[in-house]
Amino acid sequence: MEQNNRTILCFSPTGGCRTIALAIRNDSDSFINFTLPQSRVNLPSFSQSSEVVFVIPVYNRSVPDICAQYIKKLNGKNAGASVICVYGGVTKGNALKTAAKLLQRSNFNVKKGAYIAAPHFYSKTKLNNLSAERLERIRAFLNGDFSGRIISLSKNAHSASAVSVxxxxxxxxxxxxxxxxxxxxxxxxxxxxxxxxxxxxxxxxxxxxxxxxxxxxxxxxxxxxxxxxxxxxxxxxxNCKHRDDEFFEFASVSASVKSRMLDH
Ligand SMILES: Cc1cc2nc3c(=O)[nH]c(=O)nc-3n(C[C@H](O)[C@H](O)[C@H](O)COP(=O)(O)O)c2cc1C
The missing domain is CATH 3.30.70.20 (Alpha-Beta Plaits)
Known part of the structure; x- marks a missing residue:
């Protein structure tokens, strides 16, 4: 099932996130690369019928400060949002949940997320570039094929840290x-x-x-x-290793999901 009115947004200093963002893009999608300062001046607007996909790197086990600041300035107006956190196969920390919390606070209806391991700029261990099969799996996940775990975004869950390390x-x-x-x-x-x-x-x-x-x-x-x-x-x-891609659905804690919930 292809989404209408979908926007893919990426932050990609060394190109890994951009590669993934372009690979998952459908012809009808809008594409915003907010890597450079001038691309963050005019903010996109969304509506309840919008779908957005953020493709962002993991920095120091979290969301890069520039991405966090950008997300804080957006108003999602209840648009559906998915997040792909791309990391160097070292540690992913709580990046996905932090990104989801930030998006929630900016009025996005956060639905899905994934961790994808890609080559790390600092590492001499060269992780495999993303194969066509891996990219197809990510596309299918975003387009509705859900077979991931459920992450709680309840009020008690880990919150987006106010102080960046x-x-x-x-x-x-x-x-x-x-x-x-x-x-x-x-x-x-x-x-x-x-x-x-x-x-x-x-x-x-x-x-x-x-x-x-x-x-x-x-x-x-x-x-x-x-x-x-x-x-x-x-x-x-x-610590830099080949890692399996991981797929998640975000949910508030409710009796129906509690039994399936694997909080990480
Ligand atoms: C400042 C910095 C911090 C990073 N921190 C982590 C980290 O905590 N864990 C990890 O696995 N990779 C880490 N990485 C690797 C990036 O997540 C990875 O290279 C990503 O693909 C970069 O995206 P880009 O190529 O779109 O810029 C870090 C990279 C940089 C530059």
């Missing part, structure tokens, strides 16, 4: 650097930065989220993310 994690992880002798000042880093963090001297400032978009965009390979210690890399290396 991302600035702290970033401070502990590393920094984005540029090799001045290789930089040709082409500006691709600046044009592709989701956080408006590249200054006129092409150095990253405090807004940098270590997403790797500028590293990918630099034609001279002049940019890199330098870890402050081997710990983040060792953690990722030890």
């Amino acid at each position: 991302q600035p702290l994690m970033k401070a502990l992880t590393g920094k984005c650097t540029v090799n001045p002798s290789a930089c040709t000042a082409c500006g691709q880093c600046l044009n592709n930065c989701p956080a408006d963090a590249i200054n006129s001297d092409f150095k990253a400032d405090g807004n940098c989220i270590l997403c790797g978009a500028c590293v990918n965009a630099c034609p001279q390979h002049a940019r890199s993310i330098k870890f402050f210690s081997p710990l983040p890399y060792l953690f990722i290396k030890a």
